[in-house]
Amino acid sequence: MGSTPAANTRWPAKRQPIGHYLRTSPILLLLLALPFLEIAGFVIVGRQIGALATVGLVLASAIAGSLLLRHQGFGIMRRVRAEMDAGRDPSRQLAHGAMLFVAALLLIVPGFITDFLALLLLIAPVRNLAWQFLKNRVVVAGDFDIRGTGDRRRGETIDLDEDDFSRGDGKPDSDSPWRRLDGK
Secondary structure (H helix, E strand, O other): OOOHHHHHOOOOOOOOOOOOOOOOOHHHHHHHHHHHHHHHHHHHHHHHHHHHHHHHHHHHHHHHHHHHHHHHHHHHHHHHHHHHHHOOOOHHHHHHHHHHHHHHHHOOOHHHHHHHHHHHHOOOOHHHHHHHHHHHOOOOOOOOOOOOOOOOOOOOOOOOHHHHHHHHOOEOOOOOOOOOOOOO
């Protein structure tokens, strides 16, 4: 049998090891190790203060996280809207809101390491430091201006009669943007 180009492109000439294409990152390793570290934390804290108090702390942090999530959600949107109404860039408020959201989720997740990280994110100077680190690495794309009004023209109404948006033969104009989506 002859070798064809299509047959050669089907399989690579040299086989790579199974894990060759997987890139090991420190964040992935930390995420894999986190449950074991949290269990070790439960054991250490449980020995010091008792099992019932440990469970109480975990439940208290989960309740605090859910209350924080509920309380901060509307406050963040209010602050972002105020920034946009004032004509300022709302990206800092959005970033702080996202970090508070992550802090609330970390409080809800059972464990003392995640609670410690959440408490760090609740401190405003830590969030400011994180924002200084992230602001040049994050790109926010949107089609709205700073005032949040976009291309919409408020207060302007276009009133059309049937003759204005149809051709003379009674059929809708196929070039009109005001046609039905179902093609009728």
